[in-house]
Amino acid sequence: MDISASLTPQKAEFIKAKGSYAVVFGKKLQTFASKILGIDVVPVYATSKEITVEGQGLTAVEKIFNKNAVGTTPGKVLHAGSDVRVEVNIVGSQDTTGLMTSQELEMMAATVISPIVDGAYQSGCHTASVWDNKSKANIPRLMKFMNDFGLITARDPENKYKPMTDVIHKVLNDLTVDDWAIIIGGDSHTRMSKGVAFGADSGTVALALATGEASMPIPESVKVTFKGEMKSYMDFRDVVHATQSQMLKTFGGDNVFQGKIIEVHIGTLTADQAFTFTDWTAEMKAKASICISEDDTLIESLEIAKGRIQIMIDKGMDNRLHVLQGLMDIASKRIEEIKSGKKPALTPDATAKYSAEVVVDLDLIEEPMIADPDVNNPDVSKRYTHDIIRTLSYYGGVKKVDLGFVGSCMVHKGDMKILAQMLKNVEAEYGKVAFKAPLVVAPPTYNIVDELKAEGDWKVLVKYSGFEFDDSAPKAEARTGYENMLYLERPGCNLCMGNQEKAAPGDTVMATSTRLFQGRVVKDSSEKKGESLLSSTPVVVLSTILGRTPTMDEYKIAVKGINLTQFTPPHKMLVR
Numbered sequence: 001m002d003i004s005a006s007l008t009p010q011k012a013e014f015i016k017a018k019g020s021y022a023v024v025f026g027k028k029l030q031t032f033a034s035k036i037l038g039i040d041v042v043p044v045y046a047t048s049k050e051i052t053v054e055g056q057g058l059t060a061v062e063k064i065f066n067k068n069a070v071g072t073t074p075g076k077v078l079h080a081g082s083d084v085r086v087e088v089n090i091v092g093s094q095d096t097t098g099l100m101t102s103q104e105l106e107m108m109a110a111t112v113i114s115p116i117v118d119g120a121y122q123s124g125c126h127t128a129s130v131w132d133n134k135s136k137a138n139i140p141r142l143m144k145f146m147n148d149f150g151l152i153t154a155r156d157p158e159n160k161y162k163p164m165t166d167v168i169h170k171v172l173n174d175l176t177v178d179d180w181a182i183i184i185g186g187d188s189h190t191r192m193s194k195g196v197a198f199g200a201d202s203g204t205v206a207l208a209l210a211t212g213e214a215s216m217p218i219p220e221s222v223k224v225t226f227k228g229e230m231k232s233y234m235d236f237r238d239v240v241h242a243t244q245s246q247m248l249k250t251f252g253g254d255n256v257f258q259g260k261i262i263e264v265h266i267g268t269l270t271a272d273q274a275f276t277f278t279d280w281t282a283e284m285k286a287k288a289s290i291c292i293s294e295d296d297t298l299i300e301s302l303e304i305a306k307g308r309i310q311i312m313i314d315k316g317m318d319n320r321l322h323v324l325q326g327l328m329d330i331a332s333k334r335i336e337e338i339k340s341g342k343k344p345a346l347t348p349d350a351t352a353k354y355s356a357e358v359v360v361d362l363d364l365i366e367e368p369m370i371a372d373p374d375v376n377n378p379d380v381s382k383r384y385t386h387d388i389i390r391t392l393s394y395y396g397g398v399k400k401v402d403l404g405f406v407g408s409c410m411v412h413k414g415d416m417k418i419l420a421q422m423l424k425n426v427e428a429e430y431g432k433v434a435f436k437a438p439l440v441v442a443p444p445t446y447n448i449v450d451e452l453k454a455e456g457d458w459k460v461l462v463k464y465s466g467f468e469f470d471d472s473a474p475k476a477e478a479r480t481g482y483e484n485m486l487y488l489e490r491p492g493c494n495l496c497m498g499n500q501e502k503a504a505p506g507d508t509v510m511a512t513s514t515r516l517f518q519g520r521v522v523k524d525s526s527e528k529k530g531e532s533l534l535s536s537t538p539v540v541v542l543s544t545i546l547g548r549t550p551t552m553d554e555y556k557i558a559v560k561g562i563n564l565t566q567f568t569p570p571h572k573m574l575v576r
Contacts, residue, residue: 008083009046010215020207021108027085028211031071041071048072049083049217057349059221060290061196061261064346068182070213079353080220088208089195091120092172092185093146095127095139095154097202101186102145104206113150114212118330119175119323121168122146124154128165128442128492129500131474149209150321152312161316162471165492166445169409172197173275174308174447177331179298179346184208189282189409189514193274193291194301196261199282219287220355221261223348226569228362233556235418236273236565237410237512237536239362240280241369245389247358255285255385256356262289263348267570269293271301272412276565279409283514285385290346292574295338298345306331308447350575362569367391367552370510371534392539397551402507403482404544405521406537407442407489408496411512414565415537416443416452420460421562422541429557433464436547438482439540442494449491461488484547495521506530510543538564 007015014020027045034041050073058066058077066078068086078084093101113120122143127135144157152175154164168185173192176183181195190199198216200208208214224243230236247256262281266274274291281289293301309324309331318324337343371387406419419441427433441461443449452458462468466485474490478501495501496513503509506525510533513521522530535543542550542558550558 008049010083013046020203024207024211024213024215025108027071028213048085049081050076051079051081052077053079053353055351056353057351059223059261059352059354060263060292060346060348061221061288062218062352063348064180064182064196064290065218067180078218080218083215083217085213085215086182087116088184088212088214089118089178089181090172090176090183090192090197091117091151091205091208092123092168092183092187092190093120093151093205093209094123094125094168094186095142097186097205098122098142098146099138100202101206101209102142102149104203105145105149105210108206108210110206110210111149113209113321116212117209118178118181119327120151120209121171121175122151122153123168123171124163124165125167125492126497127500128490129475129494129497130478132476132478132500147319150319150323151209152317152319152323156316164317164446165490166447167409167491167493169279170275170444173271174305175327177302177305177309177327178334179293182214184214189279191275191278191281191289193266193271193278194293194298194305196288196290198288219259219261221263221290221348221352222256222286223354223357224262224264224360225357226265226360226362226567228364228569230362230567231366232564232566233559234365234368234564235536235538236269236276236567238365238367238369239360239567240277241371241387241389241534242362242365243277243358243360244284244371244387245369246360246364248386250358251356253382253386255382256358257281258285258385259287260355262286263292263354264289265292265570265574266567267292267294267574268297268568270297270304272304273414273565273567275412276410279514283387292347293345294570294574295345299335299338302331302335311447311450347574350573352575362567367393368536368539368555370395370539370549373532387534392549392555393552395549397549397554399549400508401437401510401543401546401548403437403503403509403522404439404540405442405495405509405511405513406439406540407444407494408511408513409444409493410514411444411537412565413448413451414563415512416441416448416461417455417457418537418559418562418564419541420452420457422538422558423460423464425558425560425562426542426545433545435484435486435544437544438484438487439544440482440487440489440495442489442496443491446491461486503530509533510535510540510549512537512540538562 183197
């Protein structure tokens, strides 16, 4: 079979060179030398594919790629479909693929991170649940290699600071301090609410660390805007589900997000809260996502990021390259640019072209929504690319729930505070809090735990829990069963990842996480198929207290007086 027609010139070049390393480093050296000598780059390698549409404005991602492009025709404006090299600002390596990334770096004979990378982080979140012998053998070795290479690491090889198992995406979201940044991460859910982020394989992550560059096409974008008003008893997670539901209805069941950039004009939500949307875009099978923020909102998000980076510095996590301090400086500079009006928050051009546009009507969202993977769709191509989104009342308050999970990168501090307030509401209504199904809670980061402790919410959670994680004695074995109580687990991926601990086979799990893959969170049993249903924090919590899905009346009572994650659409067009 002749496949040559499907190969780009760049791919053919890699094949001829018997790998990408020689070509990537050759281009890097040639571009660098030409810049130093002040001469034009001699066209030896396959040239970048450059597409320009005269008179057409730029989407947000097109603006970012034009800013970061390397080796392209000077002054030429690039649109979607162009295939270019770009400088990478932030890089993330996670612990289950990190060892492969370290081996790739050794094969390149790379010994230090590229100086043009603003910051990089090695996580320990995917192996957070269980500190078993395998983890003890591999993770410290990985952390030392990455720390020596120049990354900020979740574990200090010299044990100067306590190990952190924070979810990689949440840390990268804090480390991203420029809305014009490009982020590469070794995980499918590398989706930031500042800049544009792409999940990547271990080799691409290694190249980004070593060269500060990546090669990729500029994807087309789908524009998402909002109208209407959220009901006071609804949570922003319901808006996320409604976005997919309304999109599928508008386009006759076709997922127009697949393979595209979702440019979401969220405007008024801080990066912490908006991350719930951008993270979910991985499940919508989008290539990536970009949040368009108002100036004041972006400044607030950057101030939050600065505060959390400062905590990391105070813990002793900065390295010899002073990466964290450098990020603080970048954030301060960006804030000043926005305040002065010199460089406002990133927005697309009014004349930008989109592959599709979706308008989400908040007035139509009247009930909490639950996502169910469409794994039995008769059209095989639509399995795992479409979810069945149902309202809470569809289940009639009778569907049995065997386990609940509040955690993963989809939640933020506000979700933990919602959980604490709900437990107090339930006790006030029923006289006590008694769980009829286990509720597993895994905060995404230690920073969030520390903030909850300072604000008194963690004390509330401990009061109602039957288990609280202890870093001085982490679990050495995975749980094989759960009791009907609240588990306060160590920050990290936990059940969402499904590589260390799982629900019992055949369970119906109600979760806030992102994993809809069959068998990921829960496997089938011989009697029953395992179910992974995704919903907001209030629905998950109430389902475990009742042991079933709640009715709308029960739900409204449980969330009365609680500050749910609310969202008000921007009142102006976020374009230039």
